Amino acid sequence: MRAILSLVIVPLVLSGSFATQYRPPPVSHTNFPKGFLFGSATASYQVEGAWNDTDKGESIWDHITHNNPNFIAEQQNGDIADDSFHKFKEDIRIMKDIGFKSYRFSISWPRVLPTGKVADGYSKTGLNYYTELIDELLANGIEPLVTLYHWDLPQALQEERGGWLNPNISDYFADYADFMFSKFAPKVKYWITINEPLSIVNGYGDDARAPALKELHGIGEYVAGHNLLLAHSKAYKLYQDKYSHNLGKISMAFCGSYCAPASDSVEDIEAAERCYQFTFGWFIHPVLKGDYHPLLRSIIDENSQWEGRKTSRLPYFSQQEIDQLKGSADFLGLNYYTMLLAKPGLAGLDPSDQRDSRVVTLWDPSWKPTVASWLRVAPEGLRMLLNKVKNDYGNPEVLITENGYPDDGSDPLNDTERINYYETHFAAIRQAIYEDGCNVVGHTSWSLMDNFEWRDGYKAKFGIFSVDFNSPNRTRTMKKSAYWLKNYIAMHDYL
Numbered sequence: 001m002r003a004i005l006s007l008v009i010v011p012l013v014l015s016g017s018f019a020t021q022y023r024p025p026p027v028s029h030t031n032f033p034k035g036f037l038f039g040s041a042t043a044s045y046q047v048e049g050a051w052n053d054t055d056k057g058e059s060i061w062d063h064i065t066h067n068n069p070n071f072i073a074e075q076q077n078g079d080i081a082d083d084s085f086h087k088f089k090e091d092i093r094i095m096k097d098i099g100f101k102s103y104r105f106s107i108s109w110p111r112v113l114p115t116g117k118v119a120d121g122y123s124k125t126g127l128n129y130y131t132e133l134i135d136e137l138l139a140n141g142i143e144p145l146v147t148l149y150h151w152d153l154p155q156a157l158q159e160e161r162g163g164w165l166n167p168n169i170s171d172y173f174a175d176y177a178d179f180m181f182s183k184f185a186p187k188v189k190y191w192i193t194i195n196e197p198l199s200i201v202n203g204y205g206d207d208a209r210a211p212a213l214k215e216l217h218g219i220g221e222y223v224a225g226h227n228l229l230l231a232h233s234k235a236y237k238l239y240q241d242k243y244s245h246n247l248g249k250i251s252m253a254f255c256g257s258y259c260a261p262a263s264d265s266v267e268d269i270e271a272a273e274r275c276y277q278f279t280f281g282w283f284i285h286p287v288l289k290g291d292y293h294p295l296l297r298s299i300i301d302e303n304s305q306w307e308g309r310k311t312s313r314l315p316y317f318s319q320q321e322i323d324q325l326k327g328s329a330d331f332l333g334l335n336y337y338t339m340l341l342a343k344p345g346l347a348g349l350d351p352s353d354q355r356d357s358r359v360v361t362l363w364d365p366s367w368k369p370t371v372a373s374w375l376r377v378a379p380e381g382l383r384m385l386l387n388k389v390k391n392d393y394g395n396p397e398v399l400i401t402e403n404g405y406p407d408d409g410s411d412p413l414n415d416t417e418r419i420n421y422y423e424t425h426f427a428a429i430r431q432a433i434y435e436d437g438c439n440v441v442g443h444t445s446w447s448l449m450d451n452f453e454w455r456d457g458y459k460a461k462f463g464i465f466s467v468d469f470n471s472p473n474r475t476r477t478m479k480k481s482a483y484w485l486k487n488y489i490a491m492h493d494y495l
């Protein structure tokens, strides 16, 4: 292992390689561009609770947690979660106290549109909740970063229509987006249509997420991904056509574990590129360039043909769809947590996106493990990712829409590993900005508070505030990392 790892290089940084070892930057502690958007993030199902308040519709996460409790660690669910539905004013107070300039939250589609469809009518209570939330943020000088879809699909759309597999879902999503734009476009300047399409498709070819349709592996993830891209591009077009005078910016929030080659061999360098194209690139490339990356296209087409299929498992876009997708982002939203080392090999279900990529991944032993099995601490991967998107796509504006560290919450008043995580990731961002010329405009810490972490229930805690899940008050308490961030942001503001 060590022999392999000592050879790690970065293929796409023109100024030569930088080692995997973290190198402190030669810039001052607080050096960030003026107006850098420090913020924090949550998502509706993970924090709101009030799952059945008045006329809210059921979501696929309500459904799976209630009907298949063993799907979640300790049979937990988001019925109450952080009760942010009732406590949002307190949440805004605490984020203001830290000095955050932005709050990234998501709108629960079934809270606003109980059946998912505009034609069936909207919930006044649901809409009112988001109106009050946005108004309270603006009154406190905090920029709302609104995500339209962070995984809580209306169950009615899943049950009756196959969710993201239905060819019509991009139209339902565009109608929903139109409805939200019509209410909030004058107030909201940053929109994320869809959070982590790569994670969403894990529910349509794997059981990592709801609706957990693992049996569709190799096909479902590509169909769902295709419809997610179409949904995004329709919402983007609609905004440009009807709401652009509000001067808002729109993107998706893309994710992946950044892949570096496991050695400097051509095979490993190519494996790392495939790994990138099958994760971040799967969605970023069509959004910026209009169609799937040629590598993705050719590999999946070839594999499908070899399997004796008449059509590719990766659907094709029409020319009109390509034209509409191309350039459908005003900035790149990037969620970064960790990285991997890639080399050629076969892994994953046969067939599946993972197997199609012909990549196996390793950890560098110097990357510290965390309570989340998928996350090791590797800030250098963030700098590599920022350089990758700069070099591949002409240095687009990047907003880091998620970044954070999980622990078991056993020592919230001394969460030094989380502080270390933020400090080293901020340093990697500053290096990317000042040494590499990357266009990074903000950082959003995941998360404002401990919350429902999907299949991990409440076990993996990412918050800078802890939440007492045993108290009906869901009392929030500042962790040491929150004090640290408060100080860090204040020093930056001062300069």
Ligand SMILES: *[C@@H]1O[C@H](CO)[C@@H](O)[C@H](O)[C@H]1NC(C)=O
Pocket (backbone or CB within 6 Å): 052, 079
């Ligand atoms: C909402 O769900 C809770 C359980 O989470 C239940 O106790 C309550 O009766 C439900 N309320 C309504 C109005 O259905």
Ligand SMILES: *[C@@H]1O[C@H](CO)[C@@H](O)[C@H](O)[C@H]1NC(C)=O
Pocket (backbone or CB within 6 Å): 161, 166, 167, 168
């Ligand atoms: C898609 O929408 C059209 C028009 O409303 C409808 O006729 C068709 O049945 C829908 N397709 C599916 C798969 O739901």
Ligand SMILES: *[C@@H]1O[C@H](CO)[C@@H](O)[C@H](O)[C@H]1NC(C)=O
Pocket (backbone or CB within 6 Å): 414, 416, 417
């Ligand atoms: C906090 O944790 C660090 C190591 O992570 C340890 O050195 C220090 O003694 C701890 N402080 C307190 C007050 O527990």
Ligand SMILES: *[C@@H]1O[C@H](CO)[C@@H](O)[C@H](O)[C@H]1NC(C)=O
Pocket (backbone or CB within 6 Å): 471, 472, 473, 475
């Ligand atoms: C919840 O908050 C209320 C009002 O602040 C307080 O009176 C009560 O003691 C708290 N309950 C618990 C269990 O913390």
